[in-house]
Amino acid sequence: MSGTRGKGxxxxxxxxxxxxxxxYHGFQVxxxxxxxxxxxxxxxxxxxxxxxxxxxxxxxxxxxxxxGQVVHWDLYGSIPVDRLVTxxxxxxxxxxxxxxxxxxxxDFHARYDAVSxxxxxxxxxxxxxxxxxxxxxxxxxHPLDVQAIKWAGRLLQGRRDFASFQAAGAxxxxxxxxxxxxxxxxxxxxxxxxxxxxxxxxxxLYHMVRxxxxxxxxxxxxxxxLGWLEEVLNARDRRAAGPTAPAQGLSLVEVKYGR
Amino acid sequence: MSGTRGKGxxxxxxxxxxxxxxxYHGFQVxxxxxxxxxxxxxxxxxxxxxxxxxxxxxxxxxxxxxxGQVVHWDLYGSIPVDRLVTxxxxxxxxxxxxxxxxxxxxDFHARYDAVSxxxxxxxxxxxxxxxxxxxxxxxxxHPLDVQAIKWAGRLLQGRRDFASFQAAGAxxxxxxxxxxxxxxxxxxxxxxxxxxxxxxxxxxLYHMVRxxxxxxxxxxxxxxxLGWLEEVLNARDRRAAGPTAPAQGLSLVEVKYGR
Numbered sequence: 001m002s003g004t005r006g007k008g009x010x011x012x013x014x015x016x017x018x019x020x021x022x023x024y025h026g027f028q029v030x031x032x033x034x035x036x037x038x039x040x041x042x043x044x045x046x047x048x049x050x051x052x053x054x055x056x057x058x059x060x061x062x063x064x065x066x067x068g069q070v071v072h073w074d075l076y077g078s079i080p081v082d083r084l085v086t087x088x089x090x091x092x093x094x095x096x097x098x099x100x101x102x103x104x105x106x107d108f109h110a111r112y113d114a115v116s117x118x119x120x121x122x123x124x125x126x127x128x129x130x131x132x133x134x135x136x137x138x139x140x141x142h143p144l145d146v147q148a149i150k151w152a153g154r155l156l157q158g159r160r161d162f163a164s165f166q167a168a169g170a171x172x173x174x175x176x177x178x179x180x181x182x183x184x185x186x187x188x189x190x191x192x193x194x195x196x197x198x199x200x201x202x203x204x205l206y207h208m209v210r211x212x213x214x215x216x217x218x219x220x221x222x223x224x225x226l227g228w229l230e231e232v233l234n235a236r237d238r239r240a241a242g243p244t245a246p247a248q249g250l251s252l253v254e255v256k257y258g259r
Numbered sequence: 260m261s262g263t264r265g266k267g268x269x270x271x272x273x274x275x276x277x278x279x280x281x282x283y284h285g286f287q288v289x290x291x292x293x294x295x296x297x298x299x300x301x302x303x304x305x306x307x308x309x310x311x312x313x314x315x316x317x318x319x320x321x322x323x324x325x326x327g328q329v330v331h332w333d334l335y336g337s338i339p340v341d342r343l344v345t346x347x348x349x350x351x352x353x354x355x356x357x358x359x360x361x362x363x364x365x366d367f368h369a370r371y372d373a374v375s376x377x378x379x380x381x382x383x384x385x386x387x388x389x390x391x392x393x394x395x396x397x398x399x400x401h402p403l404d405v406q407a408i409k410w411a412g413r414l415l416q417g418r419r420d421f422a423s424f425q426a427a428g429a430x431x432x433x434x435x436x437x438x439x440x441x442x443x444x445x446x447x448x449x450x451x452x453x454x455x456x457x458x459x460x461x462x463x464l465y466h467m468v469r470x471x472x473x474x475x476x477x478x479x480x481x482x483x484x485l486g487w488l489e490e491v492l493n494a495r496d497r498r499a500a501g502p503t504a505p506a507q508g509l510s511l512v513e514v515k516y517g518r
Contacts, residue, residue, distance in 0.1 A: 098387070128345075132277075
């Protein structure tokens with residue numbers, strides 16, 4: 001901490017945030033709703049002694065979790081940044097944790113500066129659920145064709161028009177995104193098989209991951225083949241793809257920044 | 260299924276049950292409260308078509324979890340037992356799962372026939388909590404002396420009088436129990452250090468695990484030494500031991516039966 005800093009100097013803070021999204025109506029502030037942004041801004045405001053507005057890398061939907069959300073905000077005053085994590089512990093509920101905080105360059109922007117984001121969707125297959133992960137997975141009671149899901153995931157990769165996977169009614173300048181990676185990983189646990197599907201892209205359209213997962217599940221169930229996936233991509237129409245997978249299996253796991 | 264079985268024949272069912280105890284007022288039925296027993300009996304009653312009473316191996320307290328609770332109950336009628344797990348899936352909330360069900364010998368008793376029970380207490384140490392396990396651990400922000408906890412755990416082992424670890428006011432014929440095993444295991448995770456303390460005994464007094472953990476934490480924090488633990492054991496007085504550790508870190512992980 002520089003001793004010459006005045007009370008009024010602006011410091012831009014970058015923080016890593018994890019939350020269980022089950023009991024939040026998404027990230028973004030909505031009047032009368034418990035949102036991640038509202039709970040975070042209230043705690044930060046109490047610490048900072050001034051109103052705070054946080055900007056996230058990704059505005060996660062209701063019920064979506066984050067293990068590696070990044071936010072930025074501006075701190076005025078002399079609070080030591082290296083004590084933020086400890087000080088916030090007592091001000092935040094146990095389902096929302098700030099696990100790193102640092103001062104960054106004054107024009108850092110959590111969303112615009114992100115090079116890529118990584119989302120993971122987790123599916124438990126087996127005859128029964130498991131209570132300790134139930135909030136973080138989609139339980140699918142029947143076996144899935146994991147190899148078909150892997151092939152389909154590969155077909156989705158690349159810079160392409162993902163219009164078919166954008167929520168109906170969403171408005172964006174372009175529906176072209178670079179989907180750099182779709183990894184499909186299966187783990188056999190004592191209580192069932194866990195399927196983790198990891199997506200990395202330079203940006204995601206609204207509901208894009210959940211719509212891709214809903215589409216991959218149609219293929220994993222054997223209802224549809226890989227040829228259908230090509231049709232879905234080419235249609236550039238939300239109605240061509242599978243249903244939207246539930247929010248609870250989805251988590252924002254990492255945001256990557258350039259140098 | 261035997262075709263000769265009549266509608267009225269009694270079958271004793273043994274089930275393995277897992278639950279997140281956070282939103283339950285313990286196992287045992289209490290009027291007006293959401294308890295594991297009440298939720299389970301209601302679902303089983305709907306399936307069986309007659310009132311059901313379940314008997315557990317261990318009556319876990321409010322907020323205590325189970326990965327391997329065992330219960331028995333009597334089923335009258337012709338429902339195939341091998342479909343119970345699947346049928347119960349749709350009748351139970353996601354924080355309560357029956358993951359095995361079988362017909363057992365008619366006089367099997369979940370509690371009296373148990374040879375030993377295994378409880379595990381989990382502690383997360385580090386500057387911040389972690390939302391996805393927050394319901395299942397005690398978060399202790401400061402480092403613990405794990406080696407001292409291991410030594411203390413060894414001192415607790417054996418057949419001895421655990422009166423100092425029984426909740427004040429509890430009445431039992433004897434406070435002697437055989438504590439066969441206290442294992443202390445530390446895992447380093449990306450989000451902190453996890454300490455799992457596993458206790459196996461032929462039986463546990465009321466609050467015995469949580470009172471032992473509270474006492475081990477006094478030693479792990481460096482507030483007390485191993486000599487104090489000897490004094491605690493010899494005192495046979497609840498006031499001599501450490502405080503009761505919170506319920507949320509505790510889980511009944513396994514119940515063992517003889518041949």
